[in-house]
Amino acid sequence: GAGVSQSPSNKVTEKGKDVELRCDPISGHTALYWYRQRLGQGLEFLIYFQGNSAPDKSGLPSDRFSAERTGESVSTLTIQRTQQEDSAVYLCASSLVYGGGTEAFFGQGTRLTVV
Amino acid sequence: GQQLNQSPQSMFIQEGEDVSMNCTSSSIFNTWLWYKQDPGEGPVLLIALYKAGELTSNGRLTAQFGITRKDSFLNISASIPSDVGIYFCAGPVTGTYKYIFGTGTRLKVLA
Numbered sequence: 001g002a003g004v005s006q007s008p009s010n011k012v013t014e015k016g017k018d019v020e021l022r023c024d025p026i027s028g029h030t031a032l033y034w035y036r037q038r039l040g041q042g043l044e045f046l047i048y049f050q051g052n053s054a055p056d057k058s059g060l061p062s063d064r065f066s067a068e069r070t071g072e073s074v075s076t077l078t079i080q081r082t083q084q085e086d087s088a089v090y091l092c093a094s095s096l097v098y099g100g101g102t103e104a105f106f107g108q109g110t111r112l113t114v115v
Numbered sequence: 116g117q118q119l120n121q122s123p124q125s126m127f128i129q130e131g132e133d134v135s136m137n138c139t140s141s142s143i144f145n146t147w148l149w150y151k152q153d154p155g156e157g158p159v160l161l162i163a164l165y166k167a168g169e170l171t172s173n174g175r176l177t178a179q180f181g182i183t184r185k186d187s188f189l190n191i192s193a194s195i196p197s198d199v200g201i202y203f204c205a206g207p208v209t210g211t212y213k214y215i216f217g218t219g220t221r222l223k224v225l226a
Contacts, residue, residue: 004157033214042203043158043216056213091157093214103148104205104214106157 002026004107006092012113013082021077021110025094032075033093033104034067043091049075082114119204119217127223134191136220138204147187148205148214149178158203162189194224 005024013019025032034046045059049069060066064082069075079086089111093104121138128134138147146165150158162173164180164187171178177190187204204217 031212035216042218043205045213045215048213050212056211059213093157103160103163105160106150108155108157 004092004094004105006090006107006110008110009108010111010113012115015084015114016081018078018080019082019112021079021090021092021112023075023077023092023094023107025073025075025092026105027073029094029096029105030072031095031097031104032069033095034075034077035091035093036061037089037091037109039088046077046090079112082112084114087112087114119206119215121202121204121217121220123220124218125221125223127225128194130194130196130224130226132194134194134198134222135188136190136202136222137186137188138217139186140206141185143184143209144187144206145184145209146206147178147180149176149187149189150203150205150216152201152203152219154200161202191222194222196224196226198222199224 007022032049035043037043047057047067051072052069064080067077089109091109093106095104119138119140148163149161151161152158162171162178167184168182169180175192179188201219201221203219205214207214
């Protein structure tokens with residue numbers, strides 16, 4: 001596609017429910033990144049993918065968070081048993097190749113509100 | 116681990132003024148990226164720097180890759196109201212493909 005697409009754009013969920021956030025990267029981009037941005041804060045790295053593999057999961061806040069990527073395209077970030085502290089904007093980015101020397105382009109994010 | 120510190124944290128300026136902000140790290144970066152984020156939007160790439168000492172312009176924006184490779188600067192000339200937003204620096208952690216972001220500089224322009 002022309003840009004990184006994320007869905008849904010907004011999600012309100014009850015505490016304890018599971019949510020799935022979707023990211024469609026730019027076509028042909030092999031690297032994909034997930035970030036979390038709390039209100040008024042900077043971007044917190046969660047996980048990145050090189051193709052379909054995720055060599056660095058150190059940013060995932062807890063075992064309630066997981067992510068997968070299939071077919072070197074779509075990625076899904078899943079949050080199980082959501083907590084109010086999970087409320088944030090979840091941003092996805094992709095880049096042509098992984099590593100320094102290439103720019104990462106962002107989607108508009110999914111605003112998650114846990115009530 | 117590597118961290119990026121930005122200053123100032125926020126700025127209020129008059130329309131037409133020039134703006135300078137910087138980003139520093141305790142360790143070396145091989146790439147510096149500058150992003151702008153508008154409210155409710157994802158960050159948008161402004162300028163990418165790949166070489167120590169490099170000076171790159173994009174319209175009224177100019178960014179420089181510090182020669183020590185531990186800092187970068189972004190200047191905005193003749194600011195206009197649409198320059199309002201949060202400016203982030205970013206770069207890949209050395210030896211990995213993980214991009215980290217600075218704490219952001221919040222810019223407000225008074226007409």
